Amino acid sequence: MTVLKINNVSKDFTLHAQDGTRLAVFDQLSLTLHASECVALSGPSGIGKSTLMRMIYGNFHCAHGEILIRHQDDWVDIATAHAHRILDIRRHTLGYVSQFLRVLPRVATMEIVTEPARAQGVTDVEAEKRARDLLNRLRVPERLWSLSPMTFSGGEQQRINLARCFAARYDVMLLDEPTASLDAENRATVIEIIAEARARGSAMIGIFHDQAARDALCTREINMSTYAERAA
């Protein structure tokens, strides 16, 4: 089943404060994603991998082309959808594992981790069960669960971020270097957790600088350099 269709998407940034300088990122990119697939975006830094993922998430504006996502049996174009619709898609259909946890002051780890699942209508009990399971597997010590992760290490924050996203269920997931800043043991666990989500049917688009993770997870690779050269 097709879950995401990207048609002829181009991206440039216009910097109005710097004499209207126009930075072309990529041009005429198309991509179709099916359930359970895992596509790796490859190419050097600055080629537009994160930019494309942020456009799919609706975090960056898409002025050219369409980004169609299957959302509750409807096709919705993220490029033109109303803010309400995008928020609804993010709640139920589209997950984004960023590289950094955006920590709110004073909110406990357990609450942060269970929040997306609860927003999907999962009961508190079930959300907490999933959270405990993931936090344990990712070796986040139980004594930290009731604390705000504000002062935790980068690696701990990243594992909390992963637990948060994988405690919910999404048809499409965007993974921005999910194994960066983790030790070997935790890397292996994250690969397992991602593989389980794929087996449940989630489709993934990701950036994996870690070759082992890419080999273990990805079914296909898109080299962004091809589209970047056209934009330049």
Place this chain on the structure above:
Amino acid sequence: MNANHQETPLLKAVGVSKSFGDVLGCQNVDLDLFPGEVLGIVGESGSGKSTLLRCLSGEHALQNGHVSYALRTGEIADVHAMAAAARRMLMRTDWAFVHQNPRDGLRMGVSAGGNVGERLMAIGDRHYGNIRSTAIDWLEKVEMSASRIDHMPETFSGGMQQRLQIARNLVTRPRLAFMDEPTGGLDVSVQARLLDLLRGLVADLDLACIIVTHDLAVARHLSHRLMVMRAGKVVEAGLTDQILDDPQHPYSQLLVSSILRA
């Protein structure tokens, strides 16, 4: 948030314009606010944010345009054509207005409990014991000690006064809150606490909110959608994180790039 694009908007503004003599307040502003949705209005001082807020709440008469509100009965009311008494009733029950300066929103000559209880009495609650216990409950919700219930607001710090103002406004479980720089005069640690409190209350009460702020961190933290205003006009509107992370309009870009990173 249960905001859904298919619902009727709670508040709808079309072509709202207001000037003060030659001074432009706001010009031709359209907006739809849905139940449970938080809309942030950002822009520099003098861009017309607070004027717009006062036009939407009916405090300012309009030169042009129209603001309607979906009452609990399902009836759609024209905010500016409403009888003064009906609008006052709305202000005391279904709406909240949180001012930057808590002194503008509190009755300074009445105790903390009295400030909270007054709005309950406005909706017909007459049982002293119930009013007092609800007031205590709300003081606790805004993280104030119940032992302060009989104290005058004058004896509270600025942050406590602001939390009291919020308790006073939300006790009647309004569906719509107008907030004008709610964290404006507070120091940073107090601000963080208040933001966290507001975020929780907005979600628990399924409250729709219009928050005017010049602080983009506050806007990111609380609002689902954002409107950027400059010289009385809306220059850009949309999803909060998209406007802050990939602003399109020259003025939004300037605004976002002017923030100092701590």
